[in-house]
Amino acid sequence: MTDIVIEPLTLDAFAPFGDVLEASGPPDRLINQGLCGRFHDRARLDFGKGRAGISVFDAEPRALPYRLDMVERHPLGSQAFLPMTQHPFLVIVAEGRDSTPGRVRAFLTAPSQGINLLRNTWHGVLTPLHAPGLFAVVDRIGEGANLEEFRFPEPPTIYGSLG
Numbered sequence: 074m075t076d077i078v079i080e081p082l083t084l085d086a087f088a089p090f091g092d093v094l095e096a097s098g099p100p101d102r103l104i105n106q107g108l109c110g111r112f113h114d115r116a117r118l119d120f121g122k123g124r125a126g127i128s129v130f131d132a133e134p135r136a137l138p139y140r141l142d143m144v145e146r147h148p149l150g151s152q153a154f155l156p157m158t159q160h161p162f163l164v165i166v167a168e169g170r171d172s173t174p175g176r177v178r179a180f181l182t183a184p185s186q187g188i189n190l191l192r193n194t195w196h197g198v199l200t201p202l203h204a205p206g207l208f209a210v211v212d213r214i215g216e217g218a219n220l221e222e223f224r225f226p227e228p229p230t231i232y233g234s235l236g
């Protein structure tokens with residue numbers, strides 16, 4: 074598989090894979106006596122017959138260039154990663170919904186951006202680039218097999234700057 078160059082994360086580029094969560098542009102609503110901008114209902118959450126859960130991940134930072142051994146997906150629900158620091162992180166996804174992932178894309182978030190992965194989106198596991206790799210994760214809690222993995226026979230390498 075050809076190697077991958079990191080792209081900046083934009084709403085349009087990421088839309089087929091999920092949502093970008095950020096406070097940019099004018100808020101949808103001003104609340105709290107006008108002292109807070111609410112960017113309302115910005116993620117396509119999906120938990121099927123399960124329920125939403127919030128977990129905290131403390132993930133080891135990875136170095137670049139990064140060898141991508143595998144991707145995974147969650148057929149029963151969406152998964153959101155909301156950083157608890159200002160550090161940018163690497164978001165790795167792959168095109169397509171078949172049992173074999175398509176073209177791999179790698180995005181670098183801007184500080185204060187989070188992401189929500191749509192159900193069944195092929196993705197690399199949470200990939201911080203700086204310590205601490207602290208994230209709140211909103212995903213499905215419930216019965217059923219919600220993890221499918223794909224290991225690359227020839228793992229690609231992801232290149233780019235640390236941001």
Ligand SMILES: NC(=O)N[C@@H](O)C(=O)O
Pocket residue numbers: 145152196197198199
């Ligand atoms: N396994 C787990 O909870 N996390 C992964 O799904 C991930 O995408 O990091």
Ligand code: NI
Pocket residue numbers: 145146147152196198
């Ligand atoms: Ni996942």
